[in-house]
Amino acid sequence: MQKPNIVFILADDLGWADLSGYGAKDLHTPHIDALLQAGMKFQNFYANSPVCSPTRASILTGRYLDLVGVPGVIRTNPEDSWGYLSTKTRLLPLILKQNGYHTAIIGKWHLGLELPNTPTSRGFDYFHGFLGDMMDDYTTHLRDGKNFMRLNDKTIQPEGHATDLFTQWAVSYLASQKGNTQPFFLYLAYNAPHVPVQPPAAWLAKVQAREKSISEKRAKLVALIEHMDAGIGQIIEALKANGQYEHTLLVFTSDNGGELVAGADCGPWRGNKQDLYEGGIRVPMCAVWPGKIAAQSQTAHVALTMDLFPTVCEAAGVNVPEPVDGLSLLPLLTGRKHSVVARDLFWMRREGTLHYNGQDYYAVRRGNWKLVQNHPFRPLELYNLAEDPLEKQDLASRERSVYEELSKALRSHIIQSGKVPWQKPE
Numbered sequence: 503m504q505k506p507n508i509v510f511i512l513a514d515d516l517g518w519a520d521l522s523g524y525g526a527k528d529l530h531t532p533h534i535d536a537l538l539q540a541g542m543k544f545q546n547f548y549a550n551s552p553v554c555s556p557t558r559a560s561i562l563t564g565r566y567l568d569l570v571g572v573p574g575v576i577r578t579n580p581e582d583s584w585g586y587l588s589t590k591t592r593l594l595p596l597i598l599k600q601n602g603y604h605t606a607i608i609g610k611w612h613l614g615l616e617l618p619n620t621p622t623s624r625g626f627d628y629f630h631g632f633l634g635d636m637m638d639d640y641t642t643h644l645r646d647g648k649n650f651m652r653l654n655d656k657t658i659q660p661e662g663h664a665t666d667l668f669t670q671w672a673v674s675y676l677a678s679q680k681g682n683t684q685p686f687f688l689y690l691a692y693n694a695p696h697v698p699v700q701p702p703a704a705w706l707a708k709v710q711a712r713e714k715s716i717s718e719k720r721a722k723l724v725a726l727i728e729h730m731d732a733g734i735g736q737i738i739e740a741l742k743a744n745g746q747y748e749h750t751l752l753v754f755t756s757d758n759g760g761e762l763v764a765g766a767d768c769g770p771w772r773g774n775k776q777d778l779y780e781g782g783i784r785v786p787m788c789a790v791w792p793g794k795i796a797a798q799s800q801t802a803h804v805a806l807t808m809d810l811f812p813t814v815c816e817a818a819g820v821n822v823p824e825p826v827d828g829l830s831l832l833p834l835l836t837g838r839k840h841s842v843v844a845r846d847l848f849w850m851r852r853e854g855t856l857h858y859n860g861q862d863y864y865a866v867r868r869g870n871w872k873l874v875q876n877h878p879f880r881p882l883e884l885y886n887l888a889e890d891p892l893e894k895q896d897l898a899s900r901e902r903s904v905y906e907e908l909s910k911a912l913r914s915h916i917i918q919s920g921k922v923p924w925q926k927p928e
Contacts, residue, residue, distance in 0.1 A: 505602065505685040505818050506791065507750040509741070510810070511734060512561070512689070514554065514610060514696040517760025518784045519769035520727055526767060528713050529724045533735030534788075537754055541790030542799040542835055548806045549758045551851055552775055552782035554635065555585055555612050557757040557807055558691070562593045562613070562624075564811025564826040566848055568919035573862060574852035576613060577635050578645050584852045584860075586926045587613045587624075592823055594811055596625025598687045601820045606675050607631060609668040609691035615650070622654055626689075629654050630671045632664070637693060640664045640700040663702055665694045665726075669733030673740045680744040685818070690737065694730040697764050701725035723765035748792045751817050753810060755787040772893045778849050778865040778874050779893050791817070795835045804867075805831055806847060844869070846908075848915050852924070866912045871901075873908040882909065 519525050523535035523543070550560035555576040556567035563570045570591045574584025595605035606628040607621045612635055614620060621629035634650035637643050640663050643651050651658050660667050672690045679686045701709075705725040713721065734754070741747040759782045760766025762774040773779030787805075789795055808828035815822045816832045833840030852862040861878035870888035875881070884898040884905050898905050 504749060507679075507685050507746055508598070508603075508687040508814055508818065509737070509750055509752045510561075510687075510689045510814075511737070511752070511754045512558075512609075512691040513730065513754075513756040514691070514693045515758060515761055515764070515766070515775055516695060516727065516756035516786065517766035517768045517774070518771060518781070518786055519767040520695070520723075520760055521786055524786050525769065528716055528720070530728060531731040533731050533738060534754060534786075536738070537734075537752065537790050538788045540792075540797050541752075541788050541795045542801060544787040544805065545800065545802050546804045547755065547785055547787035548783045548804070548847070548849075549756065549785045550783075550807050551849065552758045552777055553851060553853075554610075554696075554757050556851065558612055559585070559587055560806070560808040560828075561810060562595070562689075563591050564594070564808050564815075564822070564828040565591065566808065566827050566915075566919070568850055568924070569827070569922055571922050571924045572613070573850060573919075573924050574854075575635060576615075578615060578648065578650070580926075582854050584854065585924050587619045588922060589618055593625045594814060595621075595627075595687060595689070597815065597820060597823060598818060599625055599627065601818060602684065603818065604628075604679065604682075604684050604686045605689075606686065607689045607691065608672045608675060609689075610634075610693045611691070620655065628675065630675070631668065631691070632693065636696055637664060637698075639698065640693075663700075663729075665692060665730050665733055666702075668692055669736050672737055676737070676740045676744055676746065680746070685749075687814075692730055692733070695723055695726040695760075695764075695766075697761065699723050699726055699764050701729050705729045717765070720765040751789065751791040751794075751814070753787070753789050753814075755807065755810075756785040757807075759783060759785060770892060773876070776851070776853075778851070778863065778876050780887075780891070783849060783865075789813075789831070789835050791835070796837060799837075801834060803831075803834055803842070804847070805829075846911050846915075848912070850919075864912055864916070866908050866915070868908055868911070871904050871908060873905065873912065884908070 523538040551557040559572035571588040572585035577583040609631045634645040768781035771780035773781035812830040847867040849865040865874040883896040
Protein backbone atom coordinates (compact mmCIF):
# COMPACT_ATOMS: atom_id res chain seq x y z
CA MET A 503 0.00 0.00 0.00
CA GLN A 504 1.37 3.40 -0.98
CA LYS A 505 2.18 5.63 1.97
CA PRO A 506 0.62 9.09 1.61
CA ASN A 507 2.58 12.27 1.38
CA ILE A 508 1.93 14.55 4.34
CA VAL A 509 1.65 18.33 3.99
CA PHE A 510 1.06 20.24 7.23
CA ILE A 511 0.40 23.97 6.80
CA LEU A 512 0.49 26.10 9.94
CA ALA A 513 -0.59 29.74 10.12
CA ASP A 514 0.77 31.99 12.87
CA ASP A 515 -1.75 33.81 15.09
CA LEU A 516 -4.73 33.25 12.79
CA GLY A 517 -8.02 34.10 14.48
CA TRP A 518 -10.82 31.51 14.50
CA ALA A 519 -13.06 33.75 12.37
CA ASP A 520 -10.35 35.17 10.11
CA LEU A 521 -11.24 32.97 7.15
CA SER A 522 -14.22 33.49 4.91
CA GLY A 523 -14.92 29.78 5.38
CA TYR A 524 -15.33 30.44 9.11
CA GLY A 525 -17.63 33.41 8.66
CA ALA A 526 -15.47 36.44 7.85
CA LYS A 527 -17.38 38.97 5.74
CA ASP A 528 -14.57 41.42 5.00
CA LEU A 529 -11.96 38.81 4.12
CA HIS A 530 -11.64 36.49 1.10
CA THR A 531 -9.67 33.25 1.47
CA PRO A 532 -10.77 31.16 -1.53
CA HIS A 533 -7.89 28.69 -1.43
CA ILE A 534 -8.18 27.79 2.25
CA ASP A 535 -11.96 27.73 1.81
CA ALA A 536 -11.43 25.21 -0.99
CA LEU A 537 -9.56 22.99 1.45
CA LEU A 538 -12.41 23.33 3.95
CA GLN A 539 -14.75 22.11 1.21
CA ALA A 540 -12.46 19.35 -0.04
CA GLY A 541 -12.17 17.58 3.31
CA MET A 542 -13.30 17.74 6.92
CA LYS A 543 -13.77 21.06 8.72
CA PHE A 544 -13.48 21.17 12.51
CA GLN A 545 -15.69 23.46 14.58
CA ASN A 546 -14.16 22.66 17.98
CA PHE A 547 -10.44 22.41 17.33
CA TYR A 548 -7.96 23.74 19.86
CA ALA A 549 -4.32 24.75 19.85
CA ASN A 550 -2.38 23.25 22.75
CA SER A 551 -1.29 26.73 23.80
CA PRO A 552 -2.32 30.36 23.31
CA VAL A 553 1.20 31.17 22.02
CA CYS A 554 3.66 29.93 19.40
CA SER A 555 6.48 27.66 20.63
CA PRO A 556 4.44 25.46 22.98
CA THR A 557 1.86 24.54 20.33
CA ARG A 558 4.63 23.76 17.84
CA ALA A 559 6.22 21.47 20.42
CA SER A 560 2.90 19.65 20.86
CA ILE A 561 2.43 19.29 17.09
CA LEU A 562 5.82 17.67 16.62
CA THR A 563 5.79 15.48 19.75
CA GLY A 564 2.13 14.59 20.25
CA ARG A 565 2.51 15.55 23.89
CA TYR A 566 1.42 18.24 26.28
CA LEU A 567 3.88 21.08 25.88
CA ASP A 568 5.00 21.17 29.52
CA LEU A 569 5.83 17.46 29.35
CA VAL A 570 8.44 18.16 26.65
CA GLY A 571 9.99 21.24 28.23
CA VAL A 572 8.22 24.04 26.35
CA PRO A 573 5.75 25.73 28.72
CA GLY A 574 6.30 29.13 27.13
CA VAL A 575 7.85 31.00 24.24
CA ILE A 576 11.42 30.15 23.25
CA ARG A 577 13.01 33.50 22.41
CA THR A 578 16.27 34.80 21.01
CA ASN A 579 16.89 36.58 24.34
CA PRO A 580 17.86 33.94 26.97
CA GLU A 581 16.65 36.20 29.77
CA ASP A 582 13.14 36.11 28.33
CA SER A 583 13.01 32.55 27.04
CA TRP A 584 10.62 30.10 28.72
CA GLY A 585 11.31 26.69 27.28
CA TYR A 586 13.88 24.17 26.10
CA LEU A 587 12.69 21.32 23.89
CA SER A 588 13.49 18.01 25.58
CA THR A 589 16.19 16.06 23.78
CA LYS A 590 14.65 12.84 25.14
CA THR A 591 11.59 13.18 22.90
CA ARG A 592 11.54 11.87 19.34
CA LEU A 593 9.93 14.34 16.97
CA LEU A 594 7.49 13.46 14.22
CA PRO A 595 9.96 14.10 11.35
CA LEU A 596 12.46 11.66 12.83
CA ILE A 597 9.82 8.97 13.25
CA LEU A 598 8.62 9.44 9.68
CA LYS A 599 12.20 9.55 8.39
CA GLN A 600 12.94 6.23 10.08
CA ASN A 601 9.91 4.83 8.27
CA GLY A 602 10.86 5.79 4.74
CA TYR A 603 9.83 9.46 4.47
CA HIS A 604 11.81 12.42 3.23
CA THR A 605 11.16 15.20 5.76
CA ALA A 606 11.23 18.96 5.22
CA ILE A 607 10.37 22.09 7.15
CA ILE A 608 9.90 25.40 5.39
CA GLY A 609 9.19 28.58 7.34
CA LYS A 610 9.17 29.19 11.06
CA TRP A 611 10.85 26.70 13.43
CA HIS A 612 10.74 28.49 16.82
CA LEU A 613 11.89 25.52 18.92
CA GLY A 614 15.55 26.34 19.36
CA LEU A 615 18.39 28.39 17.91
CA GLU A 616 21.34 26.04 18.25
CA LEU A 617 22.32 22.40 18.46
CA PRO A 618 20.86 20.04 19.45
CA ASN A 619 17.54 21.81 18.85
CA THR A 620 17.72 22.81 15.21
CA PRO A 621 15.46 21.29 12.54
CA THR A 622 18.11 19.16 10.85
CA SER A 623 19.31 17.82 14.20
CA ARG A 624 15.77 16.80 15.21
CA GLY A 625 14.76 14.74 12.21
CA PHE A 626 14.25 17.04 9.25
CA ASP A 627 16.25 16.20 6.13
CA TYR A 628 15.75 19.70 4.77
CA PHE A 629 15.22 23.12 6.34
CA HIS A 630 14.64 26.38 4.49
CA GLY A 631 13.34 29.04 6.81
CA PHE A 632 13.58 31.00 10.02
CA LEU A 633 14.90 29.68 13.35
CA GLY A 634 13.58 32.47 15.55
CA ASP A 635 10.34 33.57 17.17
CA MET A 636 9.17 36.52 15.08
CA MET A 637 10.57 38.83 12.44
CA ASP A 638 10.97 42.50 13.13
CA ASP A 639 10.16 43.08 9.46
CA TYR A 640 8.73 40.75 6.80
CA THR A 641 11.27 41.96 4.23
CA THR A 642 14.51 42.27 6.24
CA HIS A 643 13.78 39.02 8.14
CA LEU A 644 15.87 40.07 11.14
CA ARG A 645 15.06 39.61 14.83
CA ASP A 646 16.71 42.05 17.22
CA GLY A 647 19.12 42.90 14.42
CA LYS A 648 20.23 39.27 13.97
CA ASN A 649 19.76 36.99 10.98
CA PHE A 650 18.03 33.68 11.74
CA MET A 651 17.26 32.72 8.12
CA ARG A 652 18.79 29.35 7.23
CA LEU A 653 19.13 26.86 4.40
CA ASN A 654 19.76 23.73 6.41
CA ASP A 655 22.60 24.92 8.68
CA LYS A 656 23.82 27.74 6.43
CA THR A 657 22.94 31.39 7.13
CA ILE A 658 21.26 33.02 4.13
CA GLN A 659 20.06 36.50 3.22
CA PRO A 660 17.14 36.11 0.80
CA GLU A 661 15.29 39.07 -0.65
CA GLY A 662 11.53 39.38 -0.64
CA HIS A 663 8.46 39.22 1.57
CA ALA A 664 8.68 36.28 3.99
CA THR A 665 5.30 34.88 2.92
CA ASP A 666 6.37 34.86 -0.72
CA LEU A 667 9.69 33.26 0.14
CA PHE A 668 8.14 30.45 2.16
CA THR A 669 5.62 29.80 -0.60
CA GLN A 670 8.31 29.77 -3.30
CA TRP A 671 10.54 27.48 -1.29
CA ALA A 672 7.65 25.09 -0.64
CA VAL A 673 6.72 24.98 -4.33
CA SER A 674 10.37 24.29 -5.19
CA TYR A 675 10.52 21.51 -2.63
CA LEU A 676 7.39 19.89 -4.02
CA ALA A 677 8.91 20.07 -7.51
CA SER A 678 12.05 18.34 -6.22
CA GLN A 679 9.90 15.44 -5.01
CA LYS A 680 7.97 15.06 -8.26
CA GLY A 681 8.07 11.53 -9.57
CA ASN A 682 9.81 10.15 -6.48
CA THR A 683 8.47 6.91 -5.08
CA GLN A 684 9.61 7.94 -1.60
CA PRO A 685 6.81 9.70 0.31
CA PHE A 686 7.50 13.10 1.85
CA PHE A 687 6.48 15.07 4.91
CA LEU A 688 6.38 18.83 4.35
CA TYR A 689 5.80 21.04 7.39
CA LEU A 690 5.10 24.53 6.01
CA ALA A 691 4.96 27.03 8.85
CA TYR A 692 4.14 30.56 7.75
CA ASN A 693 4.87 33.49 10.07
CA ALA A 694 1.75 35.26 8.75
CA PRO A 695 -0.36 36.85 10.05
CA HIS A 696 1.85 37.40 13.15
CA VAL A 697 2.82 40.99 13.93
CA PRO A 698 4.27 43.18 12.54
CA VAL A 699 1.31 43.27 10.18
CA GLN A 700 3.05 44.08 6.88
CA PRO A 701 1.18 43.01 3.78
CA PRO A 702 2.58 43.87 0.34
CA ALA A 703 1.30 47.28 -0.77
CA ALA A 704 -0.68 45.88 -3.70
CA TRP A 705 -2.57 43.49 -1.45
CA LEU A 706 -3.43 46.26 1.00
CA ALA A 707 -4.63 48.52 -1.82
CA LYS A 708 -6.86 45.73 -3.15
CA VAL A 709 -8.52 45.23 0.25
CA GLN A 710 -9.04 48.95 0.82
CA ALA A 711 -10.57 49.36 -2.65
CA ARG A 712 -12.97 46.48 -2.01
CA GLU A 713 -13.90 47.12 1.64
CA LYS A 714 -14.84 50.79 1.72
CA SER A 715 -15.58 51.05 5.45
CA ILE A 716 -12.68 48.94 6.76
CA SER A 717 -10.19 50.45 9.22
CA GLU A 718 -6.57 50.64 8.19
CA LYS A 719 -5.53 48.26 10.97
CA ARG A 720 -8.06 45.65 9.95
CA ALA A 721 -7.30 46.17 6.25
CA LYS A 722 -3.62 45.40 6.83
CA LEU A 723 -4.38 42.15 8.63
CA VAL A 724 -6.95 41.11 6.03
CA ALA A 725 -4.42 41.80 3.27
CA LEU A 726 -1.71 39.80 5.06
CA ILE A 727 -4.06 36.82 5.45
CA GLU A 728 -5.29 37.03 1.85
CA HIS A 729 -1.66 37.18 0.70
CA MET A 730 -0.94 33.97 2.64
CA ASP A 731 -4.07 32.37 1.21
CA ALA A 732 -2.80 33.06 -2.30
CA GLY A 733 0.46 31.34 -1.35
CA ILE A 734 -1.46 28.30 -0.12
CA GLY A 735 -3.26 28.31 -3.44
CA GLN A 736 0.13 27.99 -5.15
CA ILE A 737 0.95 25.01 -2.91
CA ILE A 738 -2.29 23.27 -3.85
CA GLU A 739 -1.72 24.04 -7.54
CA ALA A 740 1.82 22.64 -7.35
CA LEU A 741 0.63 19.43 -5.67
CA LYS A 742 -1.92 18.92 -8.43
CA ALA A 743 0.48 19.81 -11.25
CA ASN A 744 3.08 17.38 -9.87
CA GLY A 745 0.57 14.55 -9.58
CA GLN A 746 1.00 14.55 -5.78
CA TYR A 747 -2.34 15.90 -4.59
CA GLU A 748 -4.33 12.67 -4.86
CA HIS A 749 -1.80 10.86 -2.67
CA THR A 750 -1.43 13.54 -0.01
CA LEU A 751 -2.92 14.06 3.43
CA LEU A 752 -3.06 17.82 3.85
CA VAL A 753 -3.73 19.53 7.19
CA PHE A 754 -4.25 23.25 7.80
CA THR A 755 -4.54 24.99 11.17
CA SER A 756 -3.11 27.81 13.33
CA ASP A 757 -0.78 27.73 16.32
CA ASN A 758 -3.11 29.83 18.49
CA GLY A 759 -5.87 32.42 18.33
CA GLY A 760 -5.55 35.82 16.71
CA GLU A 761 -4.37 39.02 18.37
CA LEU A 762 -7.20 41.52 18.76
CA VAL A 763 -4.92 44.55 19.02
CA ALA A 764 -3.54 43.62 15.60
CA GLY A 765 -7.04 43.59 14.12
CA ALA A 766 -7.82 39.87 14.40
CA ASP A 767 -11.28 38.33 14.72
CA CYS A 768 -11.53 35.38 17.12
CA GLY A 769 -15.22 34.93 16.46
CA PRO A 770 -17.71 35.05 19.32
CA TRP A 771 -15.22 33.58 21.78
CA ARG A 772 -13.87 35.41 24.79
CA GLY A 773 -10.25 36.49 24.72
CA ASN A 774 -7.48 36.19 22.14
CA LYS A 775 -3.84 35.20 21.77
CA GLN A 776 -2.16 34.70 25.18
CA ASP A 777 -5.53 33.94 26.82
CA LEU A 778 -6.70 30.52 27.95
CA TYR A 779 -10.26 31.65 27.32
CA GLU A 780 -11.69 30.16 24.13
CA GLY A 781 -10.54 32.98 21.84
CA GLY A 782 -6.90 32.28 22.63
CA ILE A 783 -6.97 28.56 21.92
CA ARG A 784 -9.80 27.82 19.47
CA VAL A 785 -8.42 27.73 15.94
CA PRO A 786 -9.61 26.83 12.43
CA MET A 787 -8.62 23.38 11.20
CA CYS A 788 -9.28 21.10 8.25
CA ALA A 789 -7.86 17.88 6.85
CA VAL A 790 -7.97 16.81 3.20
CA TRP A 791 -7.11 13.38 1.77
CA PRO A 792 -8.73 12.66 -1.60
CA GLY A 793 -10.58 9.37 -1.60
CA LYS A 794 -10.09 8.90 2.13
CA ILE A 795 -11.72 11.93 3.80
CA ALA A 796 -15.20 12.82 2.54
CA ALA A 797 -15.47 16.22 0.91
CA GLN A 798 -17.67 18.85 2.59
CA SER A 799 -17.66 16.92 5.85
CA GLN A 800 -17.71 18.64 9.24
CA THR A 801 -17.31 17.61 12.83
CA ALA A 802 -18.04 19.03 16.28
CA HIS A 803 -15.52 16.63 17.82
CA VAL A 804 -13.21 18.32 20.34
CA ALA A 805 -9.56 17.83 19.39
CA LEU A 806 -6.14 19.42 19.98
CA THR A 807 -3.09 19.96 17.84
CA MET A 808 -1.24 17.19 19.70
CA ASP A 809 -3.78 14.76 18.18
CA LEU A 810 -2.31 15.41 14.75
CA PHE A 811 0.91 13.57 15.65
CA PRO A 812 -0.71 10.13 16.10
CA THR A 813 -3.09 10.92 13.23
CA VAL A 814 -0.19 11.40 10.83
CA CYS A 815 1.59 8.33 12.20
CA GLU A 816 -1.47 6.15 11.65
CA ALA A 817 -2.02 7.53 8.15
CA ALA A 818 1.62 6.75 7.35
CA GLY A 819 1.32 3.22 8.71
CA VAL A 820 3.74 3.98 11.53
CA ASN A 821 3.37 2.68 15.06
CA VAL A 822 2.78 5.57 17.43
CA PRO A 823 5.68 5.74 19.88
CA GLU A 824 5.05 5.97 23.59
CA PRO A 825 4.47 8.13 25.45
CA VAL A 826 2.06 10.23 23.40
CA ASP A 827 -0.80 12.27 24.88
CA GLY A 828 -2.67 12.86 21.62
CA LEU A 829 -5.26 10.53 20.12
CA SER A 830 -5.44 9.69 16.43
CA LEU A 831 -8.24 11.40 14.52
CA LEU A 832 -7.87 9.13 11.50
CA PRO A 833 -10.95 6.95 12.24
CA LEU A 834 -13.03 10.12 12.54
CA LEU A 835 -11.53 11.64 9.40
CA THR A 836 -12.02 8.56 7.26
CA GLY A 837 -15.53 7.72 8.46
CA ARG A 838 -14.57 4.52 10.23
CA LYS A 839 -16.33 3.51 13.41
CA HIS A 840 -14.59 5.09 16.36
CA SER A 841 -15.27 5.49 20.02
CA VAL A 842 -15.00 8.90 21.66
CA VAL A 843 -12.51 8.55 24.49
CA ALA A 844 -13.31 10.58 27.58
CA ARG A 845 -10.23 12.52 28.61
CA ASP A 846 -9.24 15.57 30.54
CA LEU A 847 -7.62 18.26 28.39
CA PHE A 848 -4.98 20.62 29.75
CA TRP A 849 -3.58 23.96 28.68
CA MET A 850 -0.87 26.06 30.29
CA ARG A 851 1.58 28.84 29.64
CA ARG A 852 4.60 30.32 31.42
CA GLU A 853 5.63 33.89 30.66
CA GLY A 854 7.86 36.72 31.88
CA THR A 855 7.63 40.52 32.09
CA LEU A 856 6.12 42.24 35.11
CA HIS A 857 2.70 41.17 33.88
CA TYR A 858 3.40 37.47 34.50
CA ASN A 859 6.76 37.52 36.34
CA GLY A 860 7.82 34.06 35.19
CA GLN A 861 4.72 32.36 36.57
CA ASP A 862 2.42 29.91 34.83
CA TYR A 863 -1.34 29.68 34.38
CA TYR A 864 -3.64 26.82 33.43
CA ALA A 865 -6.91 25.50 32.07
CA VAL A 866 -8.46 22.04 32.17
CA ARG A 867 -11.54 20.79 30.34
CA ARG A 868 -13.59 17.72 31.24
CA GLY A 869 -16.61 17.21 29.02
CA ASN A 870 -18.36 20.57 28.94
CA TRP A 871 -16.74 21.81 32.13
CA LYS A 872 -13.76 24.12 31.89
CA LEU A 873 -11.65 25.32 34.79
CA VAL A 874 -9.47 28.24 33.78
CA GLN A 875 -6.97 30.57 35.36
CA ASN A 876 -6.35 33.18 32.71
CA HIS A 877 -3.54 34.90 34.58
CA PRO A 878 -1.14 33.58 37.24
CA PHE A 879 -2.31 36.18 39.75
CA ARG A 880 -6.04 35.58 39.33
CA PRO A 881 -8.26 32.88 40.83
CA LEU A 882 -9.49 29.83 38.96
CA GLU A 883 -12.84 30.23 37.21
CA LEU A 884 -15.32 27.52 36.21
CA TYR A 885 -17.55 27.52 33.14
CA ASN A 886 -20.05 25.16 31.58
CA LEU A 887 -19.27 25.48 27.86
CA ALA A 888 -22.49 23.77 26.80
CA GLU A 889 -24.62 26.39 28.52
CA ASP A 890 -22.14 29.26 28.49
CA PRO A 891 -19.74 28.92 25.51
CA LEU A 892 -18.76 32.58 25.78
CA GLU A 893 -17.49 32.09 29.35
CA LYS A 894 -19.55 34.84 30.95
CA GLN A 895 -20.82 33.16 34.14
CA ASP A 896 -18.20 31.92 36.59
CA LEU A 897 -19.64 28.93 38.48
CA ALA A 898 -16.65 28.33 40.76
CA SER A 899 -18.55 29.15 43.96
CA ARG A 900 -21.79 27.42 42.92
CA GLU A 901 -20.40 24.12 41.55
CA ARG A 902 -17.84 23.32 44.23
CA SER A 903 -17.69 19.57 43.62
CA VAL A 904 -16.86 20.07 39.93
CA TYR A 905 -14.38 22.80 40.85
CA GLU A 906 -12.61 20.51 43.30
CA GLU A 907 -12.55 17.52 40.91
CA LEU A 908 -11.02 19.51 38.08
CA SER A 909 -8.59 21.20 40.48
CA LYS A 910 -7.42 17.77 41.63
CA ALA A 911 -6.88 16.65 38.04
CA LEU A 912 -4.94 19.83 37.32
CA ARG A 913 -2.71 19.30 40.35
CA SER A 914 -1.88 15.81 39.14
CA HIS A 915 -0.89 17.18 35.75
CA ILE A 916 1.28 19.87 37.35
CA ILE A 917 3.06 17.22 39.46
CA GLN A 918 3.77 15.21 36.31
CA SER A 919 5.04 18.21 34.35
CA GLY A 920 7.18 19.31 37.29
CA LYS A 921 9.53 16.43 36.51
CA VAL A 922 10.44 17.95 33.14
CA PRO A 923 13.06 20.73 33.00
CA TRP A 924 12.28 23.67 30.74
CA GLN A 925 15.64 25.45 30.84
CA LYS A 926 18.79 24.68 28.91
CA PRO A 927 20.94 22.28 30.96
CA GLU A 928 24.23 23.62 32.32
